[in-house]
Amino acid sequence: MSEIIRLEGVHKSFGEGPGAVHAVEDVTLTIDRGEIFGVIGYSGAGKSTLVRLINGLETVTSGRLVVDGAEISAMREKQLRGVRPEIGMIFQQFNLFPSKTVAENVAYPLRVAGWDKARREARVAELLSFVGLADKARARPTQLSGGQKQRVGIARALASEPKILLADEATSALDPETTRDILGLLRCVNAELGITIVVITHEMDVVKYLCRRVAVMERGRVVELGEVYDVFSRPRQEVTRRFVGTSLRDRPSPEVLTRLADTHPGTLVTVGIQEETGSSARLMRTLGEHQVDGAIVYGGITEIGERPFGSLTLALTGEDGAIRQALADLSTYTTVQEYPELKELQR
Numbered sequence: 500m501s502e503i504i505r506l507e508g509v510h511k512s513f514g515e516g517p518g519a520v521h522a523v524e525d526v527t528l529t530i531d532r533g534e535i536f537g538v539i540g541y542s543g544a545g546k547s548t549l550v551r552l553i554n555g556l557e558t559v560t561s562g563r564l565v566v567d568g569a570e571i572s573a574m575r576e577k578q579l580r581g582v583r584p585e586i587g588m589i590f591q592q593f594n595l596f597p598s599k600t601v602a603e604n605v606a607y608p609l610r611v612a613g614w615d616k617a618r619r620e621a622r623v624a625e626l627l628s629f630v631g632l633a634d635k636a637r638a639r640p641t642q643l644s645g646g647q648k649q650r651v652g653i654a655r656a657l658a659s660e661p662k663i664l665l666a667d668e669a670t671s672a673l674d675p676e677t678t679r680d681i682l683g684l685l686r687c688v689n690a691e692l693g694i695t696i697v698v699i700t701h702e703m704d705v706v707k708y709l710c711r712r713v714a715v716m717e718r719g720r721v722v723e724l725g726e727v728y729d730v731f732s733r734p735r736q737e738v739t740r741r742f743v744g745t746s747l748r749d750r751p752s753p754e755v756l757t758r759l760a761d762t763h764p765g766t767l768v769t770v771g772i773q774e775e776t777g778s779s780a781r782l783m784r785t786l787g788e789h790q791v792d793g794a795i796v797y798g799g800i801t802e803i804g805e806r807p808f809g810s811l812t813l814a815l816t817g818e819d820g821a822i823r824q825a826l827a828d829l830s831t832y833t834t835v836q837e838y839p840e841l842k843e844l845q846r
């Protein structure tokens with residue numbers, strides 16, 4: 500698979516000196532042609548800045564950025580104007596022209612690019628039919644639902660046949676059911692038109708549904724990067740654990756942990772569940788080998804691409820030494836989170 504986007508040590512700061520904001524710091528990653536790549540992070544992590552660098556709306560402060568063979572980071576505004584039609588973009592707030600009809604909104608980039616009327620009309624009809632809005636050509640955006648507005652946004656972004664589609668929080672203003680519809684449409688855009696999609700989001704469910712690989716961003720940096728399943732089934736960073744936690748609600752909050760410690764004897768630990776643990780079978784076997792009892796007191800297991808992941812919180816009882824040995828064994832094939840602060844409380 501060839502790459503379509505490459506970032507090498509990319510920095511972007513706003514302002515200079517001590518007051519400068521470092522929105523993107525030392526980001527190195529490649530995105531493959533034809534993949535759906537996710538960038539997840541909380542507000543202010545630098546996601547929007549990253550996509551604005553990719554489509555040339557912001558210039559990099561330092562580092563190298565190559566999009567479809569063109570070195571964006573070395574280009575001047577005039578050259579960037581030639582590259583931008585290759586990259587479509589959709590937004591959380593849709594950014595449609597309220598006074599134009601649906602057809603006029605979709606035709607807008609084609610008009611700017613100088614397409615004649617007959618070609619424009621044919622292309623708009625094709626696009627509206629692709630996004631399922633053939634009957635809304637003459638409607639105005641105010642007459643459409645949120646999901647329909649985003650379909651217009653997608654049709655407009657696809658108008659000039661881009662190779663890349665950037666989706667910046669494209670479903671964050673939509674209800675869960677409409678979100679599913681739009682994500683389904685994005686899958687079609689990728690599968691049927693072969694367009695590479697970069698999805699920016701703060702929702703793990705969006706990444707889980709759409710993406711093959713994901714970068715987790717925090718304070719301008721990529722802190723985890725890999726296959727979606729690997730990143731979420733073995734989260735290495737606290738921020739990634741928080742994303743998994745909000746999607747799956749599998750990890751107890753500090754308040755719940757304190758209550759669990761009060762009501763259950765033994766040592767509380769949270770153990771990751773993925774393919775290697777075979778849901779929970781291997782986990783229970785390891786405990787059994789050390790004559791340690793494990794009561795499941797909290798947890799959640801779900802799937803990504805039919806592969807299980809999540810975590811179980813257990814109250815372990817047995818000899819202290821046996822518990823330590825069992826935890827050491829578990830750590831050889833899964834993540835084990837201990838809570839030394841609870842021991843202090845239980846004393």
Ligand SMILES: Nc1ncnc2c1ncn2[C@@H]1O[C@H](COP(=O)(O)OP(=O)(O)OP(=O)(O)O)[C@@H](O)[C@H]1O
Binds near residue numbers: 513522541542543547
């Ligand atoms: N034009 C700008 N001038 C100054 N600071 C900026 C500018 N654009 C972004 N920033 C700052 O850069 C940081 C990253 O912002 P960015 O919008 O990229 O984050 P984000 O992850 O997309 O968050 P959100 O989802 O809230 O937009 C923030 O601290 C933001 O205030």
